[in-house]
Amino acid sequence: MMRQTGYPLLVIDAGNSAIKFAMVARAGATPKLVRSVPTGQLTIGSAKRIGARRKSVAVSSVVPSASRILKGAFPEAVFIGPRTELGFKTMADRRATGSDRIANVAAVQARYGKNVLVASFGTAATFDIIDANGVHRGGAIAPGWRAFSGILPARTALLPRVVAKTATRSIGRNTREALRAGVAGGYAAMVTRIIDAMKDEAGVKQLRVVFTGGDAAIVAGLLPWKSVIDPLLTLRGINLLAGQIARKGGK
Numbered sequence: 001m002m003r004q005t006g007y008p009l010l011v012i013d014a015g016n017s018a019i020k021f022a023m024v025a026r027a028g029a030t031p032k033l034v035r036s037v038p039t040g041q042l043t044i045g046s047a048k049r050i051g052a053r054r055k056s057v058a059v060s061s062v063v064p065s066a067s068r069i070l071k072g073a074f075p076e077a078v079f080i081g082p083r084t085e086l087g088f089k090t091m092a093d094r095r096a097t098g099s100d101r102i103a104n105v106a107a108v109q110a111r112y113g114k115n116v117l118v119a120s121f122g123t124a125a126t127f128d129i130i131d132a133n134g135v136h137r138g139g140a141i142a143p144g145w146r147a148f149s150g151i152l153p154a155r156t157a158l159l160p161r162v163v164a165k166t167a168t169r170s171i172g173r174n175t176r177e178a179l180r181a182g183v184a185g186g187y188a189a190m191v192t193r194i195i196d197a198m199k200d201e202a203g204v205k206q207l208r209v210v211f212t213g214g215d216a217a218i219v220a221g222l223l224p225w226k227s228v229i230d231p232l233l234t235l236r237g238i239n240l241l242a243g244q245i246a247r248k249g250g251k
Helices: 044-050 064-073 099-112 145-149 151-155 175-202 216-222 233-248
Strands: 009-014 018-024 032-038 056-061 116-121 124-130 135-143 208-212
Touching: 009 064, 009 233, 018 233, 032 044, 044 064, 056 064, 056 099, 056 233, 099 116, 099 124, 099 135, 099 208, 099 233, 116 175, 116 216, 116 233, 124 175, 135 175, 145 151, 145 175, 175 216, 208 216, 208 233
Parallel strands: 009 056, 116 208
Antiparallel strands: 009 018, 018 032, 116 124, 124 135
């Protein structure tokens, strides 16, 4: 049981593609990314080496195999989960909501309070919205950018994988340009539609949008409007939740 947060605090975000390790030097400090390891390459030994100088550990993991390794490396670690005390109200089923999404909501709620949507673009794309009353209403899950852009090349014999991260035109004059137009335009339309629909259903008039995740900058470049990009957002949220857990004296 984590009675108090010892610093430096090791904050870990374990996702399907990569596991990010960050250190928080002191209370109120920003997490500093120290290492990102492909999820399939994580071992107990490598995790211990990365976190050798920590005094306490807080983890968000959506990968059961990574959770087992991290528990072996850091038996004292606190894992964000369904019973974690939150600083905000949520309408989502906590048992079926990923800890990374909860961490993202915690981070944007602490900074913006209300009327905010956070989207994370990794292996999957997740969207969560906080309404005008500061309540987390829930969210949506869609394919990530790389999964979306790789569907056709994986299932066709002659179509190449799209390399460009944006489309220069909406009507392609050859196969490659047509793919760029369709994939980039299609993904932008999907993201825009999801955000607009969530905004309308939550009754939010003026919505702030925050992007995070490994492909956040790519996706932002596909859209005709600006968004806030925060690559450390999930780590910030885990850090915030770890502090709340410590103050409550529980897991």
